[in-house]
Amino acid sequence: MADTFLSIQNVRKDFGATTVVNDFNLDVExxxxxxxxxxSGCGKTTMLRMVAGFEEPSAGRIMIGGVDVTNLKPNKRDIxxxxQAYALFPNLTVxxxxxxxxxxxxVSRAEQEARVKEMLSIIKLPDFGSRYPYQLSGGQQQRVALARALAPSPKLLLLDEPLSALDAKVRISLRDEIRAIQKRLGITTIFVTHDQEExxxxxxxxVVMYGGKAEQTGTPFEIYNRPATxxxxxxxxxxxxxxxxxxxSDRGAVEVDGQTIELGRPIEAEAGKPITLALRPEAVSLGETNGRxxxxSGTIGDVHFLGSVIRVKVGVGRNAxxxxxxxxxxxxxxxxxxxARIGFSPRDVLVLAD
Incomplete structure (x- = not known):
């Protein structure tokens, strides 16, 4: 990248005979x-802790701002x-x-007061400075934890599942606020989550991780629409x-329960070989339509009325x-x-590799 700030190079982490992160590479702009x-257990939090300095890599190196920080203590990394836990000091005010x-x-007291006032404004709690953590909701406490992390103006922000302890409505609101604050400050950020929507x-x-490895790295559009595995x-x-x-294999013709579909592109598998195809629900319609x-052909199975949307399961032989x-x-x-007859476009059919 033109302006790489964080570079993780061939990082591995072993705990005894168990490798929890293996040959991890990533450049972050x-x-x-x-x-x-x-x-859970894919190695994402362990990788974050190595960036933070709480764990030392078994191999590889980590660069922040062009400096090798692999063996530096956390307080020397400017992060x-x-x-996930708010970890606020209960005996201190906000x-x-x-x-x-x-x-x-x-930092001088005057500078502290000015910065605290600025951070309270950023997290939209301008009048909460004199309150104690027990007087705040979970979402408010997490905002304060975010402000505390940002107050010293770090170069890198690390977020370890900060929303998972909150209820769904607060989670959605706070994730929008976190993103808005991150954009406003322009701070490089690594966010760990098991929630795909987040x-x-x-x-x-x-970076989608599985078994200690980066399975695929890409934009949300690429990850969702063009999964690599x-x-x-x-x-x-x-x-x-x-x-x-x-x-x-040349025509991309696939037989599914006695019915043939044409993908219109070659398949890297010999004729007669088993193959798995995938379709997102939004790429499927009842009946063949223009573009699909x-x-x-199949049979209507379960039908769930969800208000504005009706979710339909169609059985196609042994597939659903x-x-x-x-x-x-x-x-x-x-x-x-x-x-019933379902319709779809060949371009929306994914051919999955094992």
């Missing part, structure tokens, strides 16, 4: 918001960190919590999997395809057990 996304890092750094909505780029495709978003066999000229259709008051929903 200055001011970029990058999320580490993956299930701010927000944890203002004192925010000023803590400034006081440790020897990663997709907040990030400039996403079966794991990424199944972990990010909802996915329909169709098991079939290659009828023609490929289709499969989920799709969403908008509720139309003038048209009743499909009836379970009736024949």
């Amino acid at each position: 200055r001011g970029e918001f990058v999320s580490f996304l993956g299930p 701010g960190m927000v944890f 203002a004192q919590n925010i000023a803590f890092g400034l006081r440790v750094a020897g 990663a997709l909505s907040m990030s400039d780029r996403i 079966r794991f990424v495709a199944s972990f990010v978003g909802t996915l329909n999997l169709l098991e079939g066999r290659v009828a023609s 000229e490929q289709g499969l 395809v989920m799709l969403d259709t908008f509720n139309d008051p003038a048209s009743p929903p499909p009836v379970a057990g009736t024949p």
